[in-house]
Amino acid sequence: MKSNKVVVKMVAPPKDGAAIVPRIREIIAELGEDPEREGLLRTPERSAKALRFLTSGYEMSLNQIVNGALFDVKYDEMVVVRDIEFYSMCEHHMLPFFGKMHVAYLPKDKVIGLSKIPRIVDMFARRLQVQERLTQEVAETIKSVLDPKGVAVVCHARHFCMMMRGVEKQHSGTMTSAMLGDFRTHKETRDEFLALLQTRTNDF
Numbered sequence: 001m002k003s004n005k006v007v008v009k010m011v012a013p014p015k016d017g018a019a020i021v022p023r024i025r026e027i028i029a030e031l032g033e034d035p036e037r038e039g040l041l042r043t044p045e046r047s048a049k050a051l052r053f054l055t056s057g058y059e060m061s062l063n064q065i066v067n068g069a070l071f072d073v074k075y076d077e078m079v080v081v082r083d084i085e086f087y088s089m090c091e092h093h094m095l096p097f098f099g100k101m102h103v104a105y106l107p108k109d110k111v112i113g114l115s116k117i118p119r120i121v122d123m124f125a126r127r128l129q130v131q132e133r134l135t136q137e138v139a140e141t142i143k144s145v146l147d148p149k150g151v152a153v154v155c156h157a158r159h160f161c162m163m164m165r166g167v168e169k170q171h172s173g174t175m176t177s178a179m180l181g182d183f184r185t186h187k188e189t190r191d192e193f194l195a196l197l198q199t200r201t202n203d204f
């Protein structure tokens with residue numbers, strides 16, 4: 001079982017990217033460029049800052065994100081949050097991958113503020129990731145927070161490491177999913193969710 005692996009203990013890195021700056025400068029030089037050239041002068045600082053932001057999920061805490069936005073309800077219909085945009089970095093090449101995530105859960109006795117779900121997605125997306133683990137971590141986290149009857153996450157993404165390096169066709173996407181609880185065991189529940197994903201956005 002992969003459960004509970006999600007609440008990973010992270011050693012919080014220092015918040016500024018100062019230590020990264022000279023290394024980026026070295027990389028630029030190693031690539032055959034002149035780091036002193038006008039256009040590149042401040043690139044190490046900017047790049048370090050960008051890297052810090054793109055991996056800021058390591059510094060986010062689930063407790064801070066959820067921040068008490070859990071509500072007791074007698075609602076037991078499926079809750080679906082669709083089309084959550086995310087941007088992440090593949091851990092194999094440190095190149096971006098990005099796409100959309102669709103999250104659903106079946107409440108048992110609690111729901112979470114809807115705005116919290118995209119923030120949970122960001123917390124895991126803004127790390128060095130693989131798409132499969134990102135999908136699983138979002139699902140397991142929602143499970144751990146809400147103890148719902150089931151959680152489903154579907155993730156579509158495009159990977160720069162495939163698109164830019166010509167490994168696969170430009171427009172190929174990768175889809176991953178994680179189905180927990182009723183979404184795994186009840187075909188009708190899973191089908192209902194998957195059918196909802198087929199509905200066009202402007203039908204809402």
Ligand SMILES: [Zn+2]
Nearest residue numbers: 090092093161
């Ligand atoms: Zn990659």
